[in-house]
Amino acid sequence: MSDSGISATPRPAGERAELLRIWATPQGWRLPSAVNNTVIGLFYLGAAFAFFLLAGIVALLMRTQLAQGDATFLSQDLYNQMFTMHGTTMMFLFAVPAMEALGVMLLPQMLAARDLPFPRLSAFAIWAYVIGGAVFFSTIFYGLAPKGGWFMYPPLTLTAYQPGDNADFWLLGIGFIEISAIAGAVEIVVGVLRTRPPGMTLSRMPIFGWSMLIFAGMIIFAFPAVILATMLLEIERAFGWPFFTAARGGDPLLWQHLFWFFGHPEVYIIFLPAAGLVSMMVPTFVQTPLIGYRLIVVALIGTGFFSFGLWVHHMFTTGIPSLSLAFFSAASIAVAVPSGIQVFSWIATLAAGRERLRLTTPALFVLGFLFIFTVGGLTGIMVALVPIDLQVHDTYFVVAHFHYVLVGGMVFPLFATFYYWAPAFSRRALSERLGRWSFWLMFVGFNVAFFPMHLTGLAGMPRRVWTYPGDIGWDGLNLLSTIGAYILAAGVLVFVVDLVRNFRPGGGAGNVWNAGTLEWLPNDVYSTRSIPLVTGRYPLWDQPNLARDVEAGAHYLPDAPTGGRETLVTSTVEAEPQYVLQMPGAGWSQVLAATFTAAFFLLLTIKLVWIAAVCGVLAVLFCLVWAWGLDPGPARGKVAVGAGLTLPSYMTGPQSHSWWAMVVLMLVAASLYIAYVFSYLYLWTVSPEVWAPAGAAPLPPLSRPLVAAAAFLAGLGLIVVAGRSLPPPGQRGWVAPIALVVGACLLATAVATEILGHIEMGLEPQATAYAAMVFLAGALAGQVVAAVLVMALFVAARILCARTDRERRNSFDHTLQLARYAVGQSLFGLLLVHGFPRLVA
Amino acid sequence: MVRGIGFVRALLGLLAGPSIWAGHFGLVYGGHAALCGAGDRLPLVARADLPWLLLVATGSAVIALLALAVSGRLTGWLIGTSDLPDEADFLVRVARLLSALSLFGVLASGAGMIVLPGCQLLR
Numbered sequence: 008m009s010d011s012g013i014s015a016t017p018r019p020a021g022e023r024a025e026l027l028r029i030w031a032t033p034q035g036w037r038l039p040s041a042v043n044n045t046v047i048g049l050f051y052l053g054a055a056f057a058f059f060l061l062a063g064i065v066a067l068l069m070r071t072q073l074a075q076g077d078a079t080f081l082s083q084d085l086y087n088q089m090f091t092m093h094g095t096t097m098m099f100l101f102a103v104p105a106m107e108a109l110g111v112m113l114l115p116q117m118l119a120a121r122d123l124p125f126p127r128l129s130a131f132a133i134w135a136y137v138i139g140g141a142v143f144f145s146t147i148f149y150g151l152a153p154k155g156g157w158f159m160y161p162p163l164t165l166t167a168y169q170p171g172d173n174a175d176f177w178l179l180g181i182g183f184i185e186i187s188a189i190a191g192a193v194e195i196v197v198g199v200l201r202t203r204p205p206g207m208t209l210s211r212m213p214i215f216g217w218s219m220l221i222f223a224g225m226i227i228f229a230f231p232a233v234i235l236a237t238m239l240l241e242i243e244r245a246f247g248w249p250f251f252t253a254a255r256g257g258d259p260l261l262w263q264h265l266f267w268f269f270g271h272p273e274v275y276i277i278f279l280p281a282a283g284l285v286s287m288m289v290p291t292f293v294q295t296p297l298i299g300y301r302l303i304v305v306a307l308i309g310t311g312f313f314s315f316g317l318w319v320h321h322m323f324t325t326g327i328p329s330l331s332l333a334f335f336s337a338a339s340i341a342v343a344v345p346s347g348i349q350v351f352s353w354i355a356t357l358a359a360g361r362e363r364l365r366l367t368t369p370a371l372f373v374l375g376f377l378f379i380f381t382v383g384g385l386t387g388i389m390v391a392l393v394p395i396d397l398q399v400h401d402t403y404f405v406v407a408h409f410h411y412v413l414v415g416g417m418v419f420p421l422f423a424t425f426y427y428w429a430p431a432f433s434r435r436a437l438s439e440r441l442g443r444w445s446f447w448l449m450f451v452g453f454n455v456a457f458f459p460m461h462l463t464g465l466a467g468m469p470r471r472v473w474t475y476p477g478d479i480g481w482d483g484l485n486l487l488s489t490i491g492a493y494i495l496a497a498g499v500l501v502f503v504v505d506l507v508r509n510f511r512p513g514g515g516a517g518n519v520w521n522a523g524t525l526e527w528l529p530n531d532v533y534s535t536r537s538i539p540l541v542t543g544r545y546p547l548w549d550q551p552n553l554a555r556d557v558e559a560g561a562h563y564l565p566d567a568p569t570g571g572r573e574t575l576v577t578s579t580v581e582a583e584p585q586y587v588l589q590m591p592g593a594g595w596s597q598v599l600a601a602t603f604t605a606a607f608f609l610l611l612t613i614k615l616v617w618i619a620a621v622c623g624v625l626a627v628l629f630c631l632v633w634a635w636g637l638d639p640g641p642a643r644g645k646v647a648v649g650a651g652l653t654l655p656s657y658m659t660g661p662q663s664h665s666w667w668a669m670v671v672l673m674l675v676a677a678s679l680y681i682a683y684v685f686s687y688l689y690l691w692t693v694s695p696e697v698w699a700p701a702g703a704a705p706l707p708p709l710s711r712p713l714v715a716a717a718a719f720l721a722g723l724g725l726i727v728v729a730g731r732s733l734p735p736p737g738q739r740g741w742v743a744p745i746a747l748v749v750g751a752c753l754l755a756t757a758v759a760t761e762i763l764g765h766i767e768m769g770l771e772p773q774a775t776a777y778a779a780m781v782f783l784a785g786a787l788a789g790q791v792v793a794a795v796l797v798m799a800l801f802v803a804a805r806i807l808c809a810r811t812d813r814e815r816r817n818s819f820d821h822t823l824q825l826a827r828y829a830v831g832q833s834l835f836g837l838l839l840v841h842g843f844p845r846l847v848a
Numbered sequence: 849m850v851r852g853i854g855f856v857r858a859l860l861g862l863l864a865g866p867s868i869w870a871g872h873f874g875l876v877y878g879g880h881a882a883l884c885g886a887g888d889r890l891p892l893v894a895r896a897d898l899p900w901l902l903l904v905a906t907g908s909a910v911i912a913l914l915a916l917a918v919s920g921r922l923t924g925w926l927i928g929t930s931d932l933p934d935e936a937d938f939l940v941r942v943a944r945l946l947s948a949l950s951l952f953g954v955l956a957s958g959a960g961m962i963v964l965p966g967c968q969l970l971r
Contacts, residue, residue: 200855210938301938305945312866313953316873328884328967333960334877341953579855580939581932688878692885847889 018560023536029567030121030533033593039134040593042126043532045432048112049512051133054140055105060499061144062096065089067496070456074489076477083473087154088173090471092147094157095177098273099184100140102417103226106280107132107191109424110219114195116431116526117213119541119557120202121534121564121574123194124664126590127597127633132190134601135183142609143180146173153177156471158266159240161251161259166244175612178241182608185234192223192230193671199223201664202574203582204525205563206541211582213524213544214297217304218283221311222276227671228315229272231679235686236265239783248772248779250686256700256776258693260325261686267318268682274412275314279307281420282349285373288427289353291522292370293360296545299352306345306352313342323396332393339391346384350377368442372423375450379415383408386461401471404464410457422449422502430516431526433509441505448498455491459484523548529558537562537649538575541582560649568646569656575648576664586655587646588664589639596633600626631801638665638805640736640815659817669821673828676791680832683787684839687780691847699777699844706844707764712837715764718757723830725750726799726823733813734806744803747822751799754792754829761785761837784836791829798822853930853939861926862939865916865947872909872954876902876961884967898966906958913954916947923947 033041041047069089072081081089111129115122123129146152153173155164164174199220203212239250240262249255251262290297297303316338323332354377357364364370386408390396399405422445430436463484468475475481518527523545528535539562543549556562563584564575572590577583603626610619641657648654660666691698699706729747734740762785765778772782802818805811811818860867879901887895916923923943930936 208932208935208938210935301942302945304942305949308863308866308942308946309949312863312870312950315870316953316957319877326969328880328969330960330964330966331877331880331884333964334873334880334957337956337960338873338953341956344949344952578852580858581852581930581935583852688882692882695886695889846891847886 016561018565022560022566025567026533026536027531029570029572029592030531032532037593039598040595042122042130042591042593042597044111044115044122044126044129045532047126047130047133048108049432050137051108051111052105054133054137055101055108058096058100058140058144059105060503062093062101063496063499065093065096065147067492069093070489070492072474073485075486076475076479076482078474081473084150084154086473087471088147088150088152091153091156091159091177092144095153095181096144097413098157098277099181100136100144102277102413103188103273104136104140104184105421106219106222106277106417107188107195109280109284110191110195110198110222112432113215113428113526114198114219115202115534116528116530117215117524118198118202118207119204119525119528119535119538120198121538121572122590123198124202124574124576124588124590125194125197125668126572126592127594128190129194131597131601131604131633132187132194134598135190135604136187138602139180139183139187139605139609142605143176143184146176146180151176158270159262160266161240161243161262164240164244165251172612172614175241175244176609178237178244179608179612181233181237183605185230185237186604188226188230189675192226192675193668195219195223196227196671197664197667200579201576201667202588203577204538204541205575205577205582205584206539207577207582209580209582210301211541211544214286214300214303214307215280215283217307218279218286221307222280222283225272225276225279225311225314227674228678229269229276231675232265232682233269235679235682236262236269239265239686242779242783246773248782249776250690250779252776255774256690256694256697257779258690258776260322260693261689263322263325264318264689265682265686267321268315271318271321272311272314274409274416275310277413278416279310281376281417282307284420284424285353285376286349287524288369288373288423289356290545291427291520292364292367292373293357294362294521295356295360296523296548297352298355298359299348300544302348303352306348309345310342313338313345317342320391320396323393324400329393336391336393340388343384343388350381353377367426368437368439368446369423369427371443371446371450372419372426375446376415376419376423379411379419379450379453381415383411383413383415387412399464401469402464403460403468403470406470407457407460407464410453410460414453414457419449422446425502425506427520428526429510430519432512432515434511434514434516435509436516436519437509438505441501441508445498445501445505448501449495450498452491452494452496452498456488456495457491459487459491463488518547518554528554536560537565539563540650563650563652564648566649568648569643573656575654576658584648584652584654585662586658587648589643589656591633591636594633594636596629600629600633603629627797631797634801634818635805635810638811638815638817640810657815659814659820663817665817665821666824669824673824676828676832680787680835683783687784687839687843690776690780691843694776695847697775697777698847700775703775703777704765704769704771706841707768709841711764712761712841715757715760716834716837718753718760719830719833722750722753722757723826725753726826730816730819730823733811733816733819734809736812736814737809738812739807739809743819744806747799747806747819748803751792751796751826754826754833755789755796757833758785758789758792761788761833761840781840784840788829788833788836791825791832795822795826795829798825852932853928853936857926857928858939861923861928862943862946864923864926864943865913865950868909868912868916868947869950869953872905873957875905876957879905880966895967899961902958902961906954906961909954910951910958913947913951917944917951920944 199216242248249257251257251259319335320339536558537560539557576588603622606622643656645653725746729743732742770778772779883898924940
């Protein structure tokens, strides 16, 4: 009997060999087709770190330029491209991907799942990011990099002030990175909520699981705002729809609202997973459970929420009424409370430890993080106060503040993570000696580089200046910052040397820290030999024989009962086993879909529209090829999963993991639409007297939206009928596919009816921001309906090939889910576009 | 098989406090922006109604959050029950602490309206 209460009976010979065969990683030129989380997670993290190094080199070049006044080491134009690429790369190509990479690598091991629930989706996200990110970064080598700052404010970034393709590379280049981030978020939400091991209830979940869940939730609600913002700006640049042009009813501040609604939570999107990692490491350092686990969960959730109430603190100087500023100033101060809870919890755990803290390399990096992040937090309170912010806005004080927060809050924990978890993925641990050198160089270098910037800023030096006069007293501080930057870079270089000398992927060096969580169980390409029954927050401490029992196959799923890749799906709160999830293995379709997705966006940038369109079609085609092999159906029936338990091998409806993924995807779509509604109403509050402007085309008669609404409802009705007409298992049918496709076509007709109505009335999207917003509602409805149409055609083909029926029906159910959402959004859009102007007229 | 807590209900119960904070924040900021920007064009309300609207919104949020933070029974009812009592207890305690944190956020945001005028820039 094991210490989990599971009886340990000897397992049949050959089970381990079968697991190794099923989960084998493709070798040689086939390696990119791999989907195992440890392999692609490593690619992901490696790529993110490479971008960190590249953006760091760019920073060193900028610091060299600023080392003395009146320098001409870099041209002004190149400097502008460099600070834009530095910020953009660090935020979009390094920080968020690095955290998602750690989620992909660590979460399945911490949850003892065989893999994340959608392995090919992770692979798609990674390849889109790697290919697109590499091309995007390369623009700096041929003078095509964007130069509007990482936040790309209009009107500076409008065509009138920035002609050429540079800004478009940012606007479209960020597109696939956003897709990649959202794909990762879907994976993480479903993975954390549905693939925990039996017994790992929410109250026993590792803090990193909580932090990644909140991280993913924040991506779902924050990224759509910047997706909409980039859409609007690119549409204005390409087609002249004046969302940001004040002379035609637009407003450049709309960009700032949308950008910072994403941009401020982004800081916490980066920080929360790092804080989660620290909460995992600190207990191991002192061999004591985390003090205040419940409070840390509260702090993570509270920070996630409060971070959405801070965006206007980036806009304190834009002329917003003082009372509104007070709301945001208060929230900016309030967010310090949950951050403080975490800091005190870590200090309390260190103080109350069963063992004295040993100053190993990861511990040093965690202590460095505590110091630097706390200083950044204190200056954060300062800039949250409106009067101080008015003084230091757009000065080097702010540069110092956010580097203390971001480097302290994310980079130092990341390096701690590298040193702490390397033995779980490498046959050799990293060097303690080189690690200490790396830490001290980075810690001293960072503070020498960035602390003087507080003073440079208070002395009045503005951000983003290419050079400055040499005789106004800024030289000394700037030279000091440049020296610090080179010391910091030396620390990173020592780490790279350590990595090259000691990191050897595969296997693992074992539980070298005597940690208590599941990622330190013995594992191989299939993750753990069996999936454990968990009885506490630190299973390896609470269940001393767990590693032995798991390795002996005494727990769940010690074999492969369906003959393929699989993991356990458990209930969301209590982690009760529910079914066996059958997973796809290695393949090329997701790699090709990612390649063509990146090509689509990048070719659009350089106006190769037709080739881009072909790439877009190919991307969709390969997604469909990939999806064709999913939805395996209930043919394998119930299977024995060990420990005397039998579970279904297929699930439909709200219990199925793919149903949850669709819900997450619809939340993303809804967030984007809410950002649109905000934009519509915001532009109205800015210029209510021109909404709709005098002389503009009138709204179509009410009969027009009523016809469109009827078509939407009829289309949805037909899709529901299609669901009731699905053929019996294994058979083909004609009624369902016809009803499905006709229903989807009716939805498309409804969208066309709405858009044509406005065109017939003479409304032109280029004329005013009002008109542009009206057409954008139609375009957003068209976007979702187009997805429904593609899915409907796909499912119709599956029905005709006897791959979708009454029981094997996930593909259909997800189409119906999206159709319901599309109709809901479209009906609301009709109400807004046709009702609101009449209401306020 | 354990009789478990429904996820959607647990999520809504867990996040009731922060959701009230978010609703209050959206309402006071959105209402303030709309009334200051276009108060004379709105049906039913006018710019002069701003202080009362902010007060009612903040007062309602404070009462709701106080109830959630103080009453374990109310929060427990929102979240639901489980055959694993420790699990329900954990969620209820987290929810109550979140409500207390949200109460601080609402009071901090609401405090501005005591000392600042409605729609002026003050600089």
